[in-house]
Amino acid sequence: MQETAATRAAGVLACRPGMKIITWNVNSIRQRLPRALALLERHRPDILCLQETKVTDEEFPLMELGAAGYHAAIFGQKSYNGVAILAREEPASVTRGFPGNPVPEEARVIAARIGGLALVGAYVVNGKEVGNPAYDVKLEWLDAFADWLAATYDPAEPLLVVGDFNVAPDDRDVYSAEAWRGKNLASEPERDRIARLRGWGLTDVARAHHGDVEGPFTFWDYRMGAFHRGWGLRIDLVLASAGVAARVTDVTVDREERKETTGEGKPSDHAPLIVTIEG
């Protein structure tokens, strides 16, 4: 098919048929490498975006992931944060970080172009709790991130912004609206920042695909048996421009990955979010 302004705007050339994209907060790629390799084998995604890799670029397991058939664009730091894009096709035009970031020393954003798609992988500042200085940094970070997206991308083109947003967009995205009302991860100022991204032209594809239901959750705290008790949150998101969102055929959470019994070693506290897009 010949690419034209019209087809590009419609997102028609966003990706190949059956393109599968996964976003997953791994909580240490060193601890999670066997599970990450098994995940790639299980789903054979075209793209896997990782957050909280927690390693410097020198320590990132490029060899093992390369042997599994994946190119990697990485942006890491010692001990904390760290993001990566793994892809069967080599990522192009890779950028790391973004201008205006109030905490530029923290490795939280990596972007690339893959298969006609603009892809941004993000690990949003956690914020600790409302009233903590870290919470104000979180809001500043989300504002700067949205400013950068608007200055860099056009929601009329095929665009995916994915990752751990550390925000549950509305009350359906927490296991208890009452318990979470006004709390960090669910407070209105954070939700307003996510709403701004939607207003700019991005669709929250898990919400769009699942409709007016609770979840699907992607995170369960390690403590208090939260997973077993169903105490989950939906804080990992895939946000897509309209042309891409219209071609989403499937959105699932790999809850098996959150179980102790799945695969080798311990689970991350996040489960992978899997989005399939038709060509």
Added chain:
DNA sequence: ATGTCACTTTACAAGTGA
């Protein structure tokens, strides 16, 4: 709300971040 996990360090326990 905090019963865990992963990180670090003049390490073998305790603080930090989530």
